[in-house]
Structures are given as structure tokens and as C-alpha cells.
Amino acid sequence: MSLDRKYEECLDLQMERLRIAAALTPDLIFDVIADVCTRFLVLKHAGNAANFDRFIEAGAWTDAALALIELELPAWRLRRLIYENGAWFCSLSKDLNLPLELDDTADARHDVLALAILSAFVTARRESGVPPASARRASSRFGRHCLPWSIATILPERA
Numbered sequence: 001m002s003l004d005r006k007y008e009e010c011l012d013l014q015m016e017r018l019r020i021a022a023a024l025t026p027d028l029i030f031d032v033i034a035d036v037c038t039r040f041l042v043l044k045h046a047g048n049a050a051n052f053d054r055f056i057e058a059g060a061w062t063d064a065a066l067a068l069i070e071l072e073l074p075a076w077r078l079r080r081l082i083y084e085n086g087a088w089f090c091s092l093s094k095d096l097n098l099p100l101e102l103d104d105t106a107d108a109r110h111d112v113l114a115l116a117i118l119s120a121f122v123t124a125r126r127e128s129g130v131p132p133a134s135a136r137r138a139s140s141r142f143g144r145h146c147l148p149w150s151i152a153t154i155l156p157e158r159a
Contacts, residue, residue: 008126010035010036011035011036011122011125011126013035014031014032014035014036014122015119015122015123017031017032018032018110018115018118018119018122019110019119021112021115022112023112023115024061024064024065024112024114024115024118026056029056029061029064029065029068029118032068032118032121032122033068036072036121036122036125037068037072037125038072039071039072040068040071040072043071048071049067049071051063051067052064052067052068052071055067061114062113062114062117064114065114065117065118065121066078066117068118068121069092069117069121069124072121072125073092073121073124073125073128075094075128076092076093076094076106076121076124076128077092077093077094077096078090078091078092078117079091079092079093079096079100079103079105080100080105081113081116081117083113086111087109087110087111087116088109088110088111088112088113088116088117089107089108089109089116090107090108090109090110090116090117090119090120091105091106091107091120092105092106092107092120092121092123092124093105093106104127106120106121106123106124106126106127107120107123108120108122108123
């Protein structure tokens with residue numbers, strides 16, 4: 001299986017996990033980071049993820065999801081966030097100046113606000129294109145996840 005196909009499967013897996021989740025947890029957000037993010041590790045080591053760490057420690061999941069978008073996909077911005085019929089609708093955009101009907105947005109819907117934002121993030125990651133294979137190294141240490149080998153140095157140990 002090619003790395004690009006494996007990465008696509010990781011994105012699919014994380015989208016499904018987010019879809020069925022009842023709440024955002026540290027394990028879930030760290031799995032998304034491990035499987036989807038390509039810049040996070042470098043930014044974390046450079047000290048640019050301190051706010052993200054504080055949000056996680058405080059359980060501020062919505063802020064953590066928004067910070068993750070800012071760190072990982074700096075060209076993408078929150079365009080719409082709507083609560084309707086018991087669910088949150090999140091829309092991310094690369095060009096806020098375009099009329100909505102012309103914009104190519106990354107959209108997601110979920111009952112939980114932070115999960116709607118994180119799902120839109122994964123959609124935006126997919127629409128941004130598959131990162132180069134050198135940014136993703138599969139690790140057997142974490143089983144089914146497609147974790148970059150070095151991300152284990154920044155994520156908490158999971159049972």
C-alpha cells in the first residue's frame with residue numbers, strides 16, 4: 001500500500017472516530033494530531049504550541065481545536081460556526097473575502113462544538129492535499145494509527 005493511500009485511510013479513520021465520538025478527549029485529539037498533522041511536531045519543539053498545551057491541560061477543547069487549525073493549517077480560517085437543529089456546523093475557508101457561494105470551504109457537522117471544528121480541520125487537511133511522504137513515517141508502536149515515529153516524544157503515554 002502506498003504511503004499516500006495509507007495517509008488517506010488514516011484521515012478516513014479519524015473522520016469516523018470523530019463522527020461517532022460523544023466528547024473530545026485527550027486521547028482522541030492526540031490521535032488526530034498523530035495521524036493528520038505534519039507541522040505540529042516541529043512547531044511544538046520550537047515552542048510555538050504553548051497555548052495549545054494550556055488548552056489541553058484546562059480541558060478547553062474548542063480553544064484547542066481552533067489552536068490546532070492555526071498551527072497546522074495557517075492559511076485556513078473559521079468562516080462559519082452555526083448551531084442549528086441540535087448540531088454545530090463548522091465551515092473553514094482559505095479565502096474569507098470570497099462570497100460564500102464561491103468559496104471552497106471545508107465543512108463538518110457534529111453535536112459537540114469541538115468535534116465539529118476538529119472534523120472540519122480533518123476535512124481541510126484532506127482538501128489541502130496529501131503531505132509529502134517524508135512528513136509521515138508509519139510507526140508500529142501505536143498499532144493501527146499512522147503516527148510519525150518522532151511524535152511519541154511529545155504525546156503522553158497511552159495505555
